[in-house]
Amino acid sequence: MRKWIYVCLFVVLTLPCSAFALEIVDAAITSDISERSPVDSLNTVKKPVEQLFCFTHVTGAGDDTWITHVWYHEGKEMARVRLPVSSSNWRTWSSKKILPQWDGQWQVHILDAQGKARLIVPFMVK
Numbered sequence: 001m002r003k004w005i006y007v008c009l010f011v012v013l014t015l016p017c018s019a020f021a022l023e024i025v026d027a028a029i030t031s032d033i034s035e036r037s038p039v040d041s042l043n044t045v046k047k048p049v050e051q052l053f054c055f056t057h058v059t060g061a062g063d064d065t066w067i068t069h070v071w072y073h074e075g076k077e078m079a080r081v082r083l084p085v086s087s088s089n090w091r092t093w094s095s096k097k098i099l100p101q102w103d104g105q106w107q108v109h110i111l112d113a114q115g116k117a118r119l120i121v122p123f124m125v126k
Helices: 002-014
Strands: 023-030 051-059 065-073 076-085 089-097 104-111 117-125
Touching: 023 104, 023 117, 051 065, 051 104, 051 117, 065 089, 076 089
Parallel strands: none
Antiparallel strands: 023 051, 051 089, 065 076, 065 104, 104 117
């Protein structure tokens, strides 16, 4: 029995870190959050709009870590929001006020703790 425990422990300790890799299982631009979920998923947003949210559902985080939402408008960084991820099944979001003159192409880059882009969520404001 003890030998089996040591074998299992060895296997777990020698697994690559990617075996416990953070994964983005869902992401959406939404007009609101209700009960920790997006109320809609928007690709095109009609003006006027005051505020939008980027919802992200993360799994596989081994320890407390974070993700970052980087909001871009027409290629220019408009906001950078660091969000904690405190369990292996975590939902989080950031929000961005949208001024009337900020129509056009938007993207939210979702970065892991190492700064690697894990997902890009594009949307248009018209």
